[in-house]
Amino acid sequence: MKKRKFLLFTALMLVVSMVLAACGGGSEEKGGGEGQSEEKPKxxxxxxxxxxxxxxxxxxxxxxxxxxxxxxxxxxxxxxxxxxxxxxxxxxxxxxxxxxxxxxxxxxxxxxxxxxxxxxxxxxxxxxxPETIQIVTTEKSGIKTVEDLKGKKVSIGAPGSGTAANAEQILEAYGMTLDDIQKQDLSFDESVNGIKDGNIDAAFVTAGHPTAAVEELSATEKVVIVPVDAEKADKLIEKYPYYTKEEVPSGTYKIGAAVPTVAVQAxxxxxxxxxxxxxxxxxxxxxxxxxxxxxxxxxxxxxxxxxxxxxxxxxxxxxxxxxxxxxxxxx
Missing domain, CATH: 3.40.190.10 (Periplasmic binding protein-like II)
Incomplete structure (x- = not known):
């Protein structure tokens, strides 16, 4: 009888220890966070x-x-x-x-x-x-303001990029929509080549300045960065508080004066x-x-x-x- 009780007690303790091990098994794993892999990736x-x-x-x-x-x-x-x-x-x-x-x-x-x-x-x-929203065009396009983009072929960035949302929101601040432009979905490189070849008129580029693709454009064309006016920037920031006021400094892309715009963060x-x-x-x-x-x-x-x-x-x-x-x- 004593032997049977001893065996039952031993079996019970074994079960309890297994349960505790299962519950606490991750407590000493490296990294420790809930749902995290303890292994270092290769x-x-x-x-x-x-x-x-x-x-x-x-x-x-x-x-x-x-x-x-x-x-x-x-x-x-x-x-x-x-x-x-x-x-x-x-x-x-x-x-x-x-x-x-x-x-x-x-x-x-x-x-x-x-x-x-x-x-x-x-x-x-x-x-x-800061990720500066740069509305890029050239002097020969005649585009000087956001309103001048109406009816023009404008790239708003590659599919899957964040630039498209920025473009839509800036146009909204000016009382415009994507329907007011001939929207093109091009990467920065494709946009620059499109401007060079005359296939598009302007492009939204959300990136830290100086941006390589725009620098490349400035080597052969007189680059213009279209400003986002302070009043419209305030309107944009009021609705979308992750924007901040920013500027593209004088000398960037060989421009003669700083251009006001807005930015998000990378x-x-x-x-x-x-x-x-x-x-x-x-x-x-x-x-x-x-x-x-x-x-x-x-x-x-x-x-x-x-x-x-x-x-x-x-x-x-x-x-x-x-x-x-x-x-x-x-x-």
Whole structure:
């Protein structure tokens, strides 16, 4: 009888220990966050944008920095930019991505181009620099104002980019719609070639300035950047608060005077299930090795500004880095 009780007690304790192990098995896993993979990936992709924009060259620099710092082979991939990148993250086609802050918000909230298709597996690393909305044309086009775009062939960016939403919202501030222009859906490079060849009249380009494709255009044409008037900028910001006032400085693309416009922010996001440790290492590597980035935009990227205007949840691994540095979002 005693032997049977002992065996029953032993069996019961074995079951309890197995249950406890199953419940607590992840408590000591590296990275520890809910729903995260404890394994360090062997390969990562940074989703960027077109070769004529700013994301691609920055992404190439970031990929080398991350590879060197983490030991994870990391590669920059050219894409259709912001909106496409969000969908690609959802579809597990990349681990890190550039995007505009407004597009990231639309994605997580299931709005506009993400209506009925909310993206729930992205978290922020942080914001990088202003993404200036540049309405690009040439002197010979005769276009000087946003109203002059009526009836003209105007590129609003590649399908899947965030530029289209910016174009639509700026036109809205001027009492116009996409129906008022002959809309073209072209990448930055295609837009520049279209302007050069006379196939289109103007193009919306949302990118950090100087933008490579527009610089290329300025080598052969007298570039004009169409201004967004202060009154219209205020109207736009009132409805869409992720915009800020910005300007394209004098001398950029050989223009003679600064041109007022508006901007959103460029940001980096990651797959939410990347471990805290991996994302901490990515964040630390990028923000502490910006001296290795040759692009002019690197001078505007600062860790102390990275939590400003993020608009979506920050990955715990990135947040750990900012907490260690005492960095908080601006009030």
């Amino acid at each position: 390969y990562m992709s940074i989703l960027t944008g077109g070769t004529g924009g700013t994301y691609f060259p920055l992404g190439g620099s970031f990929a080398k920095i991350v590879s060197d710092a983490t030991g994870v082979s990391t590669n920059a991939e050219t894409t259709g930019a912001s909106a496409e990148n969000m969908q690609s993250i959802k579809d597990n086609k990349g681990e890190i991505a550039f995007t505009q802050t407004d597009i990231a918000s639309y994605a997580t909230e299931g709005k506009l181009m993400f209506d009925g298709n909310a993206i729930d597996n992205i978290k922020a690393i942080g914001t990088l620099y 940001m980096l996001v990651v797959k939410a299930d990347l471990s805290d440790d991996v994302v901490y290492d990515i964040t630390k590597a990028i923000f502490e090795n910006l001296d290795q980035v040759q692009h002019a935009k690197a001078k505007q990227i600062k860790a102390e500004n990275a939590l400003n205007g993020v608009g979506i949840d920050v990955h715990p691994g990135a947040q750990k880095y900012f907490d260690e540095k005492g960095i908080k979002a601006a009030e």
